[in-house]
Amino acid sequence: MASFLYRIGRFSFRHKWWVIAVWLVAALSVAGLVGALSPKFAKDFSLPGTDSGTATSQVEEYFPEVMKQQTQASTSVLVAAEDGLGAHASQIDGLVTDLQRLPDLTDPASVVNPDTVAKAQPALASSVIGDNGKVGLIQIRQNIEMTDLTVDQKEQLQEILADHRGDGLQVEATGSLMQVMEAGGKAEMIGFAVAFVVMIVAFGALVAAFIPLVTGLVGVMLTIMLLTLSAKFLSINETATAIVTMLGIAVSIDYALFIVSRYRNEVRRGGSRADAAGRAVGTAGTAVVFAGMTVMIAVVALTVIGIPLITQMGLGAASAVLVAVIAALTLIPALLGAVGRFAFTPRIPWIKHAEESDTADTLGVKFGRMVVKRPLPYVIAGLAVLVLAAIPMTKLELGMSMTSDDEAPAQSLLQRGFGEGINGPLLVVLHSDNGDVAAAADRTVAHIKTLDDVANTNTLVWTGNGKPAPNVGADTALISVTPTSAPSDGATHDLMEEIRAYTPSAEAAGAQLHVGGQTAIMSDLSAKLDKALLPYLVVVVGLAFLIMIGVFRSIWVPLIGTIGFIFSVCATFGVTVAIFQEGTFGLIDNTKPILSFLPIFLIGLVFGLAMDYQVFLVTRMREEYVHGMSAKDAIIAGYRHGSRVVTSAAIIMISVFAAFMLSPDTTAKMIGFALAVAVAFDAFIIRMMVVPAIIAMLGDRAWGLPKWLDRFVVNFDIEGSAVRDRGLPPSDSAAAPREPVGSPS
The missing domain is CATH 3.30.70 (Alpha-Beta Plaits)
Known part of the structure; x- marks a missing residue:
């Protein structure tokens, strides 16, 4: 693979204008199709295969006016x-x-x-x-x-x-x-602004800082346009674009940052810039491909949940990652070819240029030496912080309250005067194939009135042709049940299940019974997400673990990385529960249960990004180890070449996600906060501290596979051995002439 990617990188660099033209033509063509066809996103939300989904379908069929009112x-x-x-x-x-x-x-x-x-x-x-x-x-x-x-x-x-x-x-x-919420875009703009500043610090030059931003913008815009175009032929919900934008920005900048950093290092080693671009794509690009595969597995696996909206989000996000990977392998080297010797200019005089030499003692190298010298205290300290942060997770409560902060005072008055359930009625649908639902409707209403948490009921009996009619001869009944408790309250969910438990009695009376309405849909959604969480974890972690075995040719490194991720996620849930559910420190005025879909989204997105950082940092350690360094020296070399990139990428992601905390709505704040904290815990504690420390403790054992397994694992050459010195003079590469990377001359 490394050789193939080397040729792609070198070709893109040498034929830069053709490659850039292809990207422009592709973007303009898709934009033209979107303009010509004017596709529209779907606005409906359905839960096929659930009782509320069936009830919704029946309300649409038999009570169109009621559905319209909904x-x-x-x-x-x-x-x-x-x-x-x-x-x-x-x-x-x-x-x-x-x-x-x-x-x-x-x-x-x-x-x-x-x-x-x-x-x-x-x-x-x-x-x-x-x-x-x-x-x-x-x-x-x-x-x-x-x-x-x-x-x-x-x-x-x-x-x-x-x-x-x-x-x-x-x-x-x-x-x-x-x-009603304001249109998005502020968070993304803040994220791009922070990314630009961080990349200026990372590269110490303006031109290089622009390149990842360009590829990020092009990649995200192209993906959104493709998703919009697909709405002409498929039912795509507009909500799916949010995760596409968020993840597209994240991985596009991550991957570009990694390849541009490696390119600068390869230019310093000598040879032509085209060969340097080829070596950068052949080595760093291989890591990008496998990091992208891991993220795509994490988001595509969202399809196991079986909810159309979440499936669309997963497939859309996977498309964004795929475009980001292709852009990193082709558009990045083409842009580097277009700017030529000006890539790392103009230099910012007050910012120290990254990686001035292979012997410079950067902060990353100094920290790496401390971790390697005494690894156990770093493991204990890092995991202790995460365990303490995870303690509030024991109080975790999941819910689907979509009430905005602006509504909190009114909801309080509503509860005081009328009961919280007035705005979240349950819709009970009874349908009889024999054309007479009256008896079943009367019995069902009488039963519901005996249940706890019922404020009132109202029955509307219709004929099959959609016309109101007396009870006699009607084949469909719609019963509106107003709970005393709020739509997201556990008591409302219990009431819904008690009504559904009456189904056998309704069937005995000759009618089918289903419970729908927005409240029931949200409750079923929570239940479906809870059931899907374990299968999702097995699919994501299992497949990613197998890929990581092939990437690192090791059992220990993937195992350490995966277990570390579990620690960081539990810590994230703990802190989020403390702040948003328990109201710790008084940072949130309107506390609420943790969103039911947050755990599964958090696991998918952050697992993908975590494995990105694992690949970026640890593959360089393995590369140096494979090429002759001792196990501990290889870890330090990994810090030298990867710590600045991983730190920069993590800061950018934290900034992008944290920007959502500026929203006036607690729900948006919760999502942004959880994602930002998860990236911080995983990147800085697990990837930068705990994982290297445990690898240092294992020594040579960390990089081996059992002989029986080694025969079955394909050698992906993620270290780029086949292209490591391609294009360099025949003599020792260390003695090769070094071309200045920060001068246009």
């Missing part, structure tokens, strides 16, 4: 006053008048003062007035798809609320309008 914007405005709403009648009337001016209201006349409704229609009082007349509910329904709401519309509502809040009246809102 997808349209619905927002609840809460008003509260300790001296009673009646004392603020004119203030609330002014609020209602302004709310009636919101766009596309289904029925402006339905937006009324709750105190007025209660006095005019006492039968409806309990649905709009709560807490002894101190809390009121104003429901706003709009003829707008929830996914089509804009930030401007949210801000319009917030201004109305602010105008009428005060003088003893609390005014808050929750629901569709309050869940």
Whole structure:
């Protein structure tokens, strides 16, 4: 493989303009197709193979109007006053008048003062007035798809609320309008800005710092356009683009950083720059290929979960990694060829140029010597930190609360006045093939009313042609069950399962029973993710472990790296639970359970990045060991050539992920925080400290395979032995003339 990649790198360098032109033509062609076909992302979310998925399908078929209402914007405005709403009648009337001016209201006349409704229609009082007349509910329904709401519309509502809040009246809102989020892009821009600064420090030159950014932008944009184009032929959810962008930026910059660093080292060794590019791609590029394979395994394995949206995210992310690998192997050497002798110019005078010589004592080398000299204390200290950080993980609670921080005050009022379940009803669908569902519906409603945590039920019985009808002769019934507890509460999940447990009785009455609605979908999603976690771990870790055996030709190195990853992930969960669930240090105002999908995403993304750093750092150690260095000297050499790259890449990734903590929403903060902390723990404690320390303790044993296994493991030549000295003068490479890398002359 090294020889093949050497030829690719050398060819791309020598035929730079052709290679760059091919990338430009590919990008412009895809952009042109996207513009011509105007594909649109899907906005629906489904869980095939689950009870809620079946219920959703039946609601779509038999109750299309109800399904339409489920997808349209619905927002609840809460008003509260300790001296009673009646004392603020004119203030609330002014609020209602302004709310009636919101766009596309289904029925402006339905937006009324709750105190007025209660006095005019006492039968409806309990649905709009709560807490002894101190809390009121104003429901706003709009003829707008929830996914089509804009930030401007949210801000319009917030201004109305602010105008009428005060003088003893609390005014808050929750629901569709309050869940609108600003378009992404800020985090990515911050990530690119930090990446540029870090690469200037890493290379000590401006031109070289731009090259990884260029490939990162090209790779991510091309992948997003390809994903958009595929939406013309497949059902692709827009949410899938988030992980593609995040991971695409991460690996593109990582891989470019690694190859450009190796190229500079190869130029210093001598020979032509084309040969140096070939050797860089043949050695570092081999590591990039296997690192990319590991990441792709981690994200493609998300398909085992069986959720279409997550499958799309996994396959989209794998596409981003594949494009990043191809760009690193072809576009990077082509860009290096285009800038020629100017690659490492202009020099930044106050930044020490990395790797000035093979004998320079950099910080990485000094740290490596300390680790090699006394490895055991570093192993104990590193693992102790992670174990202590992991302790709060014992309190881990998973949930799917998608309520934004902006909604927290309104949710508190909703709970106080009406119970938290009012915005998360369960939809029970009963269908009878014999054309009479009335008896089964009556029995089911009677049973549900006996269950705990039920606020109320409402039954709508329809005929098969979608027309409302009397109970007699109807074949489908829809029962709306309002829980007392919140949609993400464990009690709501228990209620859903108790209703489903009534299925045999419903079947005995001649009807099929299924429970759906957004609350049930979220609950089923959590359950499906919990079931999939163990198979996912087995697939990802198992396949990656086998690849690592081939990469390092060792049992110990992959085993140490994999076990170390488990330590870092547990520590990440512990810190995340402490901050976001338990409210430690008071950093989060609205604590909530850890998102159900966070563990599986965190494991997939961070495992892939962790193996990247393992490959980048440890392959250089093996390379030097294979070429004659002692086991401990090889570790120090690995620090000399790899520590700066791994440190730079990790800082960039931490910055990209941490930028999401600037979001006003706790959920986004949680995801960004967890990913940033996971990369920090794994890169700096496991990859840079614990793994090299244990390898130092093992010595020569770390780099061997049992004879029986050695016969079956393919030699991938990740050290690039076949191309290590290709293009250098026949004499000893150490004596070869060195071409200055930081001068345009």
